Amino acid sequence: MQNFTTVNELQAALATARKEGKSIGLVPTMGALHEGHLSLIRRCASENDIAVVSLFVNPIQFNNKEDLAKYPRTLDADIQLVSTVEGTVYTFAPTVEEMYPEPVTTTYHFGALEEVMEGPQRPGHFSGVAVVVRRLFDIVQPRKAYFGEKDFQQLAIIRDLVRQINYDIEIVGCPIVRADDGLALSSRNMRLSPAARKIAPTIHETLEQAREMAEYEELDEVKEWVMSTLASFHEVNADLCPDGLCFEPEYFEIVNARTLQPVESLSEAGQDGCVGCIAVWLDGVRLIDLVKFGEE
Numbered sequence: 001m002q003n004f005t006t007v008n009e010l011q012a013a014l015a016t017a018r019k020e021g022k023s024i025g026l027v028p029t030m031g032a033l034h035e036g037h038l039s040l041i042r043r044c045a046s047e048n049d050i051a052v053v054s055l056f057v058n059p060i061q062f063n064n065k066e067d068l069a070k071y072p073r074t075l076d077a078d079i080q081l082v083s084t085v086e087g088t089v090y091t092f093a094p095t096v097e098e099m100y101p102e103p104v105t106t107t108y109h110f111g112a113l114e115e116v117m118e119g120p121q122r123p124g125h126f127s128g129v130a131v132v133v134r135r136l137f138d139i140v141q142p143r144k145a146y147f148g149e150k151d152f153q154q155l156a157i158i159r160d161l162v163r164q165i166n167y168d169i170e171i172v173g174c175p176i177v178r179a180d181d182g183l184a185l186s187s188r189n190m191r192l193s194p195a196a197r198k199i200a201p202t203i204h205e206t207l208e209q210a211r212e213m214a215e216y217e218e219l220d221e222v223k224e225w226v227m228s229t230l231a232s233f234h235e236v237n238a239d240l241c242p243d244g245l246c247f248e249p250e251y252f253e254i255v256n257a258r259t260l261q262p263v264e265s266l267s268e269a270g271q272d273g274c275v276g277c278i279a280v281w282l283d284g285v286r287l288i289d290l291v292k293f294g295e296e
């Protein structure tokens with residue numbers, strides 16, 4: 001493993017590798033790595049001669065300053081975790097100045113893809129993601145880049161970005177990794193109090209029930225049920241919810257998995273399939289998760 005903090009040093013090492021005919025894969029991350037990231041890094045290292053893992057908390061994708069300030073920064077632990085992956089792995093942990101030597105003026109637009117779910121809740125977020133991902137693509141020039149399906153909308157946006165800028169990079173979506181109790185792994189989970197962490201798997205359990213319900217109920221009913229089940233959880237389970245702990249669901253949408261547009265019935269999406277995507281606040285932490293309909 002080699003660790004880089006500057007664009008020049010990383011590019012010099014990659015240029016040498018490229019001259020030797022080596023293939024390069026990229027896993028963009030904001031650090032605070034967990035088993036979900038490791039699954040992407042392992043896959044990248046097994047499918048490419050060199051896996052580059054970026055560790056960069058991208059300020060321009062946060063529309064909430066408090067969220068940016070609270071984002072966990074655990075560089076030493078991250079490097080230690082990456083060192084457990086077999087294969088040739090380079091980490092790249094630049095400063096903000098190194099990443100953005102000039103003020104960022106570019107903005108990206110993704111039409112209907114960004115008008116749903118996360119888009120209205122987080123103005124400017126996807127443009128900020130696109131700016132940093134493009135910058136990473138330009139620096140690393142990977143053959144393949146790996147992203148988690150947990151950020152389902154982000155994955156669709158990045159596929160659209162690659163189409164817009166016409167880069168020859170294969171975008172590989174990788175499945176969600178869950179804790180034993182079903183909670184989707186996320187860097188934000190470490191900010192949950194013990195009581196919140198204990199009830200957080202309810203999100204996944206509720207989505208699993210929604211998947212079954214959708215086989216015989218109208219989707220509007222299913223959506224309503226998911227939102228109200230989570231919003232009233234603390235009333236039904238007061239013993240598990242000390243000090244005003246409660247779920248505050250922001251949205252739950254059932255959408256076409258390719259276009260991300262809401263559907264009225266599962267059959268409407270045809271071969272694209274449907275996913276149900278949710279964002280929920282718990283204990284001051286915003287958690288997202290999803291369920292794929294029609295899959296066990």
Ligand code: PAF
Pocket residue numbers: 028029030056058061129132133151154
């Ligand atoms: O998914 C993330 O961690 C970030 O949005 C990404 C893709 C690394 C860009 O900062």
